[in-house]
Amino acid sequence: MLKSVLMYTKPKNGQCDEVKEFLLEQEVKLQVRDIEANPLGRYEISQLLKNFDLKHFLDTESKIYKRNKIDKSMPERNEIIDMMVENNDLLRVPILISGRLMTIGCNREKITEMLQIRNNGSRSNHEERPRPAKINHRIRK
Numbered sequence: 001m002l003k004s005v006l007m008y009t010k011p012k013n014g015q016c017d018e019v020k021e022f023l024l025e026q027e028v029k030l031q032v033r034d035i036e037a038n039p040l041g042r043y044e045i046s047q048l049l050k051n052f053d054l055k056h057f058l059d060t061e062s063k064i065y066k067r068n069k070i071d072k073s074m075p076e077r078n079e080i081i082d083m084m085v086e087n088n089d090l091l092r093v094p095i096l097i098s099g100r101l102m103t104i105g106c107n108r109e110k111i112t113e114m115l116q117i118r119n120n121g122s123r124s125n126h127e128e129r130p131r132p133a134k135i136n137h138r139i140r141k
Contacts, residue, residue: 003115004029008048008095010036015106016094022108023096026117035088042085048095054080056104059092 005028009016023030040048049057054077058065064087065071075083084090096103096111103110112118 002027002029003098003117005031005115006097007032008035008040008091008093008097010034010089010093013093019094019096019106019111022111026115028115028117035091035093039088040084040091042081045081045084045091049081057084057092057095059090062087062089064090 003026005023007016007020007023007030009020009032011034020030020032055074058070058080060071064083068075068083070080074080080090092104094104094106096114098115101114103114
């Protein structure tokens with residue numbers, strides 16, 4: 001069964017490119033959204049962030065993060081969402097969503113766990129079959 005993934009990316013982002021390539025090797029059905037070309041609005045960002053800790057979603061390398069000195073003083077939730085709406089660069093990418101599951105960043109272990117795929121290159125044409133459980137037979141004499 002093909003896994004379906006929505007991936008939020010930024011152009012010329014090495015981590016995004018790496019994850020995208022990995023997912024394509026895994027034959028994942030991938031829908032990619034470049035948030036620079038097609039920015040997220042307030043509703044979309046609010047839905048994405050839900051009640052999660054916003055620190056996970058902040059790109060600490062972005063200019064807006066550094067300019068606003070967010071590392072020194074964390075603004076209120078609504079203020080951060082306003083900043084993200086104004087400039088999607090504040091969002092850390094890649095963000096991967098599959099069903100109700102989400103992961104942020106380039107951690108292959110978390111991605112493979114979320115999607116229940118292998119982390120060793122492309123899938124084989126034949127899925128691995130589960131090995132039968134060992135059955136203990138008592139020998140009757």
